[in-house]
Amino acid sequence: MSTMHRELPPHIAQRAQRVFRLARSRLAKERLLYLQRESVQAADHVRRVAQDLHSLADTNYAGSRSAQTAKELEALAGSLSQLSTDLERPFLLFVVGMGKFGKSTLINALLGQRVAAMDALPKTWKIDVFTSTLPEDIAEIRTYDGRVERMPVPDAMNLIADEERRREASEEKVWELFQEQARELSSVTERELLRQELELLHLYRSPIVEVKWPVRAGAITSYFDVVDTPGLWQERPGRERLADRPNNGSTPSPGAGASADSQPFSLVSSEDLRSYYLQADGVLWMLDATKLAAGKPQELMSDLNAALSRVGGVTQNAVAVLNRIDLVRRNGGDEAVMRVIDQARRLLADTFQHIVPVSAREALEAREAGDEQQLERSGLPELLAIIDQRFRISGADVRWWSKSEGRRQYLQEVRAVSIRYRQELSDAERVLQEKDAAAKRHMQSLEKRAHQSLSEVLSEYKVAVRSRIQLKATYVLKMDESSRHEYLEEKIFQVHDLKTGLEKLQIALQKEYGEAFARLVPQQQFTAFRYVAPPPLLLSLAGASPNEDLSSIYVTTEDLELPSDLAITGVISVLGASILGPVGLVLGPLLSGTVQDYFASRHERKLQQRLERQLEVIVTSAREAFQEAIGELSRDYEGRLRDVREHSFAQVHVPTSKVSAVLDNMSELRGVAEQTTPAPVMKDLLLVPWLRQQQSRRRTDNKEVIA
Numbered sequence: 001m002s003t004m005h006r007e008l009p010p011h012i013a014q015r016a017q018r019v020f021r022l023a024r025s026r027l028a029k030e031r032l033l034y035l036q037r038e039s040v041q042a043a044d045h046v047r048r049v050a051q052d053l054h055s056l057a058d059t060n061y062a063g064s065r066s067a068q069t070a071k072e073l074e075a076l077a078g079s080l081s082q083l084s085t086d087l088e089r090p091f092l093l094f095v096v097g098m099g100k101f102g103k104s105t106l107i108n109a110l111l112g113q114r115v116a117a118m119d120a121l122p123k124t125w126k127i128d129v130f131t132s133t134l135p136e137d138i139a140e141i142r143t144y145d146g147r148v149e150r151m152p153v154p155d156a157m158n159l160i161a162d163e164e165r166r167r168e169a170s171e172e173k174v175w176e177l178f179q180e181q182a183r184e185l186s187s188v189t190e191r192e193l194l195r196q197e198l199e200l201l202h203l204y205r206s207p208i209v210e211v212k213w214p215v216r217a218g219a220i221t222s223y224f225d226v227v228d229t230p231g232l233w234q235e236r237p238g239r240e241r242l243a244d245r246p247n248n249g250s251t252p253s254p255g256a257g258a259s260a261d262s263q264p265f266s267l268v269s270s271e272d273l274r275s276y277y278l279q280a281d282g283v284l285w286m287l288d289a290t291k292l293a294a295g296k297p298q299e300l301m302s303d304l305n306a307a308l309s310r311v312g313g314v315t316q317n318a319v320a321v322l323n324r325i326d327l328v329r330r331n332g333g334d335e336a337v338m339r340v341i342d343q344a345r346r347l348l349a350d351t352f353q354h355i356v357p358v359s360a361r362e363a364l365e366a367r368e369a370g371d372e373q374q375l376e377r378s379g380l381p382e383l384l385a386i387i388d389q390r391f392r393i394s395g396a397d398v399r400w401w402s403k404s405e406g407r408r409q410y411l412q413e414v415r416a417v418s419i420r421y422r423q424e425l426s427d428a429e430r431v432l433q434e435k436d437a438a439a440k441r442h443m444q445s446l447e448k449r450a451h452q453s454l455s456e457v458l459s460e461y462k463v464a465v466r467s468r469i470q471l472k473a474t475y476v477l478k479m480d481e482s483s484r485h486e487y488l489e490e491k492i493f494q495v496h497d498l499k500t501g502l503e504k505l506q507i508a509l510q511k512e513y514g515e516a517f518a519r520l521v522p523q524q525q526f527t528a529f530r531y532v533a534p535p536p537l538l539l540s541l542a543g544a545s546p547n548e549d550l551s552s553i554y555v556t557t558e559d560l561e562l563p564s565d566l567a568i569t570g571v572i573s574v575l576g577a578s579i580l581g582p583v584g585l586v587l588g589p590l591l592s593g594t595v596q597d598y599f600a601s602r603h604e605r606k607l608q609q610r611l612e613r614q615l616e617v618i619v620t621s622a623r624e625a626f627q628e629a630i631g632e633l634s635r636d637y638e639g640r641l642r643d644v645r646e647h648s649f650a651q652v653h654v655p656t657s658k659v660s661a662v663l664d665n666m667s668e669l670r671g672v673a674e675q676t677t678p679a680p681v682m683k684d685l686l687l688v689p690w691l692r693q694q695q696s697r698r699r700t701d702n703k704e705v706i707a
């Protein structure tokens with residue numbers, strides 16, 4: 001049984017095609033509106049968290065991790081906002097290259113006018129947008145936080161030149177500091193880390209991320225803004241990459257040329273390059289055809305893969321431009337050109353959908369001279385045709401994909417930043433607790449040694465005083481009251497010497513505490529860097545003096561008064577003489593001497609006991625006063641170490657009282673980055689509204705039947 005195919009009548013087919021085009025157009029519009037709405041909402045949320053983090057940090061220290069994180073989030077919020085704004089601009093066609101591969105020459109050839117600087121080392125940190133949407137002689141500056149300002153082109157050029165000079169001056173400063181400090185480091189890894197730390201602290205980063213320049217309207221500018229990007233690899237004049245410099249105690253002068261094997265570098269980080277790249281609607285990716293002609297396909301692929309890794313590996317919206325094909329033709333003829341093209345297509349088939357051989361130099365010269373034959377030979381017409389088909393006719397789909405991918409990757413970066421800093425802050429909080437416990441252990445150990453030293457001093461003192469009490473008690477009994485107190489203080493208890501000994505101990509303890517404090521400060525201080533010295537602490541680090549009152553150590557003789565029974569001997573002599581007469585005169589003194597010896601021995605023992613008690617009073621008084629001083633000294637230094645920890649922690653992160661708020665913000669931000677809502681699809685635009693319309697009609701019909 002055969003299947004019969006019937007074609008739709010022409011008028012129905014035309015109507016169906018019209019409906020389909022309208023549906024696709026509406027779908028594209030709804031998708032872009034969805035993308036704008038979602039991007040703006042995400043940007044607002046990320047920006048609010050960044051502002052909260054800035055306010056919680058409240059520090060101007062360049063090494064502040066919280067401030068750096070806030071700035072990263074602000075830049076990502078700006079990128080999300082710009083992504084939304086870009087949807088209202090002409091299609092953004094980025095020209096990307098890995099060095100001096102004719103990028104600016106191709107831009108000029110595309111535009112048909114010399115607007116991008118050629119024959120100069122690429123050193124820009126921003127993107128330059130060439131657009132016909134601006135008034136003549138008016139440029140537009142955009143900063144990373146979304147601020148936009150228009151100004152005359154000469155003013156914009158002067159501003160960019162000033163930014164370049166500030167950048168170059170900061171590079172010189174980094175270079176000089178590196179030369180000075182790198183001598184102490186032996187390994188390449190250490191020196192590379194030092195370079196990164198110095199750049200983070202001292203390298204000037206312009207807030208300008210985009211400059212729009214006015215150009216004459218033309219065929220390509222009717223649909224596209226052409227964008228010149230920072231070079232993926234750039235050679236710094238007169239500089240080797242710092243990590244590759246030999247550490248032999250000598251360093252070339254700043255004007256010395258780079259070594260032959262020096263590595264290229266970039267003026268912008270991988271994160272910045274990716275952020276720029278993700279703004280692109282379409283990309284022309286410049287490759288060097290001469291590397292394939294010279295038999296260096298591995299070098300080309302290695303460079304390409306390294307560059308792609310820096311921008312997120314996205315090539316679905318990219319066209320490969322195999323530049324310098326004229327040099328290949330000059331050296332090997334058309335056969336060499338065909339071999340290079342075939343090899344490029346084999347190597348790059350999985351990476352790029354289109355690979356176009358071009359001579360940007362020939363194209364520019366041909367357009368300026370009006371030479372159609374040379375223009376055709378340059379490959380520019382083929383490239384323009386692919387740009388038209390790929391990015392204009394299919395522009396809505398390409399833009400939807402590229403912007404959706406850009407938003408996805410921006411949110412991935414937001415998520416990565418929030419996870420990274422939350423973990424970093426949690427780890428720092430744990431380290432803070434460990435440092436606190438270590439400081440307490442050190443202070444307790446110092447306090448224990450201080451108590452041991454005090455006990456040794458007081459023990460020696462007690463032994464010496466007891467010895468003097470044994471030797472001098474009899475002599476004290478014979479002294480009158482007026483001189484006894486002074487004698488006890490100066491000769492028996494020697495309170496002045498005790499005070500002197502305690503003062504010496506005080507000085508020794510202050511020195512020991514001060515030395516321990518000086519050793520502990522670097523261990524207790526938080527820093528964002530390993531090799532660069534942290535900023536000075538705005539704290540008084542001088543040690544406090546113990547507050548003990550040594551004048552409270554005193555000697556009293558109030559309880560050392562001799563009883564009146566020492567006078568009984570005189571009474572006995574008088575009574576003996578009056579009762580016994582002459583015999584009493586002889587026996588009285590003998591009897592009184594015996595009684596006197598008895599009472600003297602008794603009072604000597606009592607005096608020694610009382611002096612022992614007084615010794616304990618003196619020692620207890622000294623111990624209590626000095627122990628209080630030791631405790632005060634320990635508390636003072638422990639408080640100072642706590643100030644060091646918390647102040648340096650706040651410099652690097654946020655005040656400790658605000659850590660929980662930041663952790664909550666990072667968790668909230670991660671949730672925002674992971675939250676997704678489905679994009680509109682065709683059935684949402686056609687089927688779902690139709691079903692809702694049918695349901696509404698049925699409800700209306702049912703109501704009418706019931707009525």
